[in-house]
Amino acid sequence: MDFSIKACDWTKGTTNGFLTGKSDCIVIGVFESQTLSGAALEIDAATKGLITRIVKAGDMDGKSGSTLFLHEVAGIGASRVLLVGLGKEDAFGQKAYNDCARAAWRAILGTKIVQVTFTLAQLPIKERSSDWAVRAAILALRGETYQFTQLKSKPETPKRALKRIVFSVNTPDEKAAKAAVKHAVALANGMELTRDLGNLPGNVCTPTYLADTAKKLGKDWKLKVEVLGQKQLEALKMGSLLSVSRGSAEQPQFIVMHYQGAAAKAAPIVLVGKGVTFDSGGISIKPGEGMDEMKYDMCGAASVFGTMRTVAELGLKLNVIGVIPAVENMPSSTATKPGDIVTSMSGQTIEILNTDAEGRLILCDALTYAERFKPAAVVDIATLTGACVIALGHHNSGLFSKDDALAGELLDASREASDPAWRMPLDDEYQEQLKSNFADMANIGGRPGGSVTAACFLSRFTESYSWAHLDIAGTAWKGGAAKGATGRPVPLLTQFLIDRAGQ
Template identity: 65%
Template sequence: MDFSIKPYDAKTGLSGFKTGCLAVGVFEDKKLSQAAQSLDRKGQIAAALKSGDITGKAGSTLLLRGVDGVTAERILLVGLGKEGDFSEKTFTSAMQSIAKAFSTLGASEGAIALPLDQIKNRDAAWAIRGAILAVRDAGYRYDTTKSQKDAPQNGVKKIAFLGMDAAAKSSIAQGIALANGMALTKDLGNLPPNICTPTYLANTAKQLGKDFGFGIEILDRKQLEALKMGSFLSVTKGSDEPPKFIVLKHMGGKAKDAPIVLVGKGITFDTGGISLKPGANMDEMKYDMCGAASVLGTFRAIGEMNLKLNVIGVIPACENMPSGRASKPGDIVTSMSGQTIEILNTDAEGRLILCDALTYVERFKPAAVIDIATLTGACVTALGHHNTGLFTRHDDAHDDLAEELLAAGKATGDTAWRMPIEDAYQEQLKSNFADMANIGGPPGGSITAACFLERYTRKYTWAHLDIAGTAWKSGAAKGATGRPVPLLTTFLLNRANGNGKKQA
């Protein structure tokens, strides 16, 4: 899909713009947007509203052909809801409808002339990025492992935004980069676990390094043993697939600037280990590496943007499998930090690989560390599939980081909700035989998981994103969502633009 900014002749206006389909907005109560009015020279558009063929309700559409005095072959009327109440929600609904309509047309080119600068609390740059994401999401298809590939979609392949100034080109570039990052994250998540192994993730990172000039380092088992990552290695014991510890570096900022570090959980398949999961829906445990996929997708986006910021990505990757070598409930392991852990449940493995990664990143003296993980079913119970769980300590530096992440989520529709993380919950992790247990029981399961990770992050500013409810969809729409790449990328963009708060 190609996106561009195009001018139109000042004399003929929109009516003289030649394209296969021109999308313009209409409001409820049978009111036309300014763009629609400029096209309605013979009253055909007003007549369509008056007849009730389109209500103007957000997302409703009506396709008109051969409108008198209009050069465009088709006019797509799109409902924008009530006039004066053009919000993020109505805009998103309108764009999804445009994307759907454009995909079925017999035209290869289309144009959009919506009032992008009139969305409440948002500017045109935000709208352009959102429009690109909506169109690309609607057009996403996964057929990598199908013998019969999906037939190429007909419809619009080139979309122009009308009425925008030249500055909007940077917003198009950002939107495309973000969409490309999300597509990579979706592809990695949707691949089967016999293909998307830890080695596959490592090779993907290497390819990104080649494509965008990232620094890349892949640590193997012997190096992990030398680093004394006993917690991480305990998870991989039962698998024949070799573990990989992936480090990506995008050093686009000043040499002296402390980096932002993203840590992504990379369990490429999670059987639960000896604490075996039920068989139903276990196939979806291929998505247990979506934290890793989101880090790679975010790097894909910021690499294409050539973001002026220092960002480091760290991905501990392995499988969690049962075998005669696998960790057992009751085993005690020593983490890289020197703290000992009693493994009461081998299915609480994500925190066991992340804790060593969180200790490893101390060497970077980071400005902030954000880990991303499909960590707990308890987070799905608490927040459903709408919001990612956000956990961090309660002090000024961490409150500032939480605010930045929440704002980035709201700006992209990739929303998060802040959850508590307090010392009282730490009591549930007590062990009679080790420094801590790896589970704290059913009550507040997502919180105690975050509390476990918090013990390894006290030398820097840190936040944890539990994406178990938002990284993929089940049922008929089964597939990876690409979240939280929009949240993370926007957070990093804000930091690069000086809009973030410096962490202690």
């Protein structure tokens, strides 16, 4: 799709050809009150009160997400007008805007419309600017058009005809809006890569598949890529990581991707993504129901792939390293057993009381490995605990960090990106639950505060740098009829890196 920006000040009557220009459809918003403003007011005047009459007749009540097509409207160049209900003006924030943008795209995608003029980005959104609105609209559209059909023998041909979208913005916002288009397209591309990897089944998306994907990403975007195999991981004494892969015929792969956008000596941001390509639970095997969704246990890794692609496409001026420990967790005669004790790369010993608490076992060695990069900050991303889903549901990712400044940056990025996170506790008192009679620590701390004790476990391997942990177990994918990867938290991570780069 082609996205472009055109300045237009509806309040001053300088419509810059929007009213007379030829397009298949112009999208305008109508609030619940019968007072029209902006593009709606100008088009109402050009059509001799048509919009006012439609509103008064009750055909468009302005309720949030309602839509109405008007055809062959005299007085304007567009062959259709799409009215979109915005709800109450005083409650029009980012969620309301996103809902209305999605409603508009769904209406348009069900038609043969090819070219659209989109005016909703000029609406008065609480605490948001036009460039934010442009980016949100593009992401909403790309989200609506995403399909995973790679493994269908006869994939359905998309019905959409939409190819070109022109966004109207106020003249002072034109430059920022053009930058927002670039950001949105790169972010949507990264999210689609993340979703594709997440949606692939475990028999396709193996640790080796992830390694090959990293190599291809390296060639396409000029990233330096290293892949360490079994023998190299043994030499590094990653006993914790290797304990997880022992039961599988699939060899572990430890993937490192380097993006250099700043001076070589500049300290990098390191993103560590959990890459369990299928999690049966190992000897502590999971219930059969819903186990198919454990192909999504590599969504942390997938989000690192998507973020690295986005960063490279944007050309951000900072250094980023993606670290992905990729394994499969399976039961077999060689699998790690409950009660086994392993030695991590850090030298700390771990009593494995539950082999289904495996994500932390691969992440701890990856977090130790990250020390060698002398990072400015490390953020790990993992579908780590069902306890986080119980605590936060499917709206917020769980954020854990003892570094208030880093946590603040990530929370600010989550709000800007409409990819919400909620800060969770990481008090030392929770560490008591990880005590072991036989090793330095246990890999689980019992049911109370399960997501917190998992983060506490990881914190023991991060004392040499600034660190944060994102538990995305409730946000990385959806179940049920809408089953599929969401692409989160690529928007949050990308915004965090954009902010760090000052771009």
